[in-house]
Amino acid sequence: MRIKLMIKMMVCMLGICLMLNSCYHRHNSHQQHAAMLEYSDRQLDSISFSTTHHYTNKYNFMVFKDSIHLMRQQPEELVSGLSVDSFSVKKNQLLVVTDIRMVPQDSIDSVWVQLATEDNRFGWSRESRLLPQVVPDDPISEFIMTFSNVHLLIFLVVIVVITLAYLVRKVFHSNAKIVHFNDIDSPYPLALVLLVSISAAFYAWIQTFEPEMWRQFYFHPSLNPFAVPKMLGVFLALVWSILIVGLACVDEVYHRLPFGEALLYLGGLAGVCALDYIIFSVSTLYYIGYILLVAYIWFAVKSYRRRNS
Template identity: 40%
Template sequence: MKNLLGLLVLLLLLVSCRYPREEGQISALKENTNLEVFADSVALERLPVKNSFTYLHKGDRVVVAELNVHATDSVDSIWVKVAHSQEVQGWIRQSELVQNFVPSDSISQFIHFFSDTHASYFVIIFFVFVGVWLFRVFRKKQLQLVYFNDIDSVYPLFLCLLMAYSATLYESMQVFVPETWQYYYFNPTLSPFNVPVILSVFLLSIWVFIIVFLAVLDDLFRQLTPSAAVFYLLGLMSCCIFCYFFFILTTHFYVGYLFLAVFTGICFQRMRHSMGYRYRCGNCGRKIKEKGECPYCGAINQ
């Protein structure tokens, strides 16, 4: 755990040293960006001819051909020319484009898909977990759950903490620097380098989340049977999604940072307590802090 935290701090220092500042950038969009219409229909103006329009429909793919600034436009000064074909092309305000188009890049498609459907997925996963939990309780079988009846590993709780931090960072960008997230949405990357610091930290938290998740799987399937591991993963998934929604909602109202500080303290206290047990009783298998008499079954461990 200490090595993992040290690596996180080192990478954060490295990415913080490279903060790109693009002077004169007028738009999150760039020329030759591929987009896809997700609205039912979109009207494009055939400028400079006034009141002349061409229409795109859901699923149509276009490319950004040109950007221009109309300083006299009181609605949106940035206009974007997109082309579907040689015959079908026209201009649209950037604000309207953002509302009706999604980049065809796989990362942006994932962000758009998750943003539109995560609430329903959360409800489904949560109620599946509750149903399975009630069924197992009814059958009087023990259910292991992160924090309450956890496995012998600090990684599941650390995974929930990472999800809380990622959600807080995501919502912080939405509240304080929405243009940064919009720029990333139209110019996605998996690299934490050559992006603004807050994006570097966010992307870094995602990579660390993946690494810790692999560590969870390794510990989980070594300690539990496959069926018990599946139930535990379902519960862990529900906990992570709950953390995601809870910290997004509370950060939007600026109290999420206080909850995050409290949650961090609780998690590290629990993880430090778990790491304090260096031995395991040879009779009952419970973790003990030192050799000698087991406080649970009374067996002598030497």
């Protein structure tokens, strides 16, 4: 027994020593505080540019439009009226920022960006012409760009298709299920449409009052709500909530309705969510969306409580 006790004590002491050793922090005499570091003028300019423009040297872009034209010569040659030539870079090709230059003589745009292509060609472009034609090389940024450009058309098509489907069903069947009016006995569809509405209004609020914060998120996106400013964290939490509640809706609907009716109901629910997104994301930009959102929440909750009292 004594031997076993001694072995246990030795193991415990060894474990404690290992844990204490892992907590030891060796002081590095060569390490300096960030405030004590000296930066060159070029580094200071790069930091300042990154703060206001949200990208700097070695930042990766991808061509989003059909093609982009880059000038081979220096920007000063174009401003001086000299002849220059250019080359095109096709869609979905990568570009890397290699230099940024301020050209005060340029009356169109004083910011010029030099980019390198995948085949080691170098060219210049005005920033105002460059940014609408490229997207940050990140899947989230690409999704934001694509969604911002075509989402209204897609949602309008969805709404028209779903509306026609409901009209056809009304002709042949009565008492069709639809959210808000003849809904199923479940809180998930209500929660989903309210989350979409609140998210759309909050997205428009960020666009209106914190455009630079959204611009920073566009150039440096993240899906982690805790890795971004609080306002963006709330928005990302709402987006994750929409995904989770949406999956719960699908499971709930398929357990409560036959397959055909469930498919049509989910299509109608998607159409209502699309309509809510369009209405609140646009109307909130003109401040009337806040009033509409309160009225919509009151209407949705009252309708649900009346049906499920």
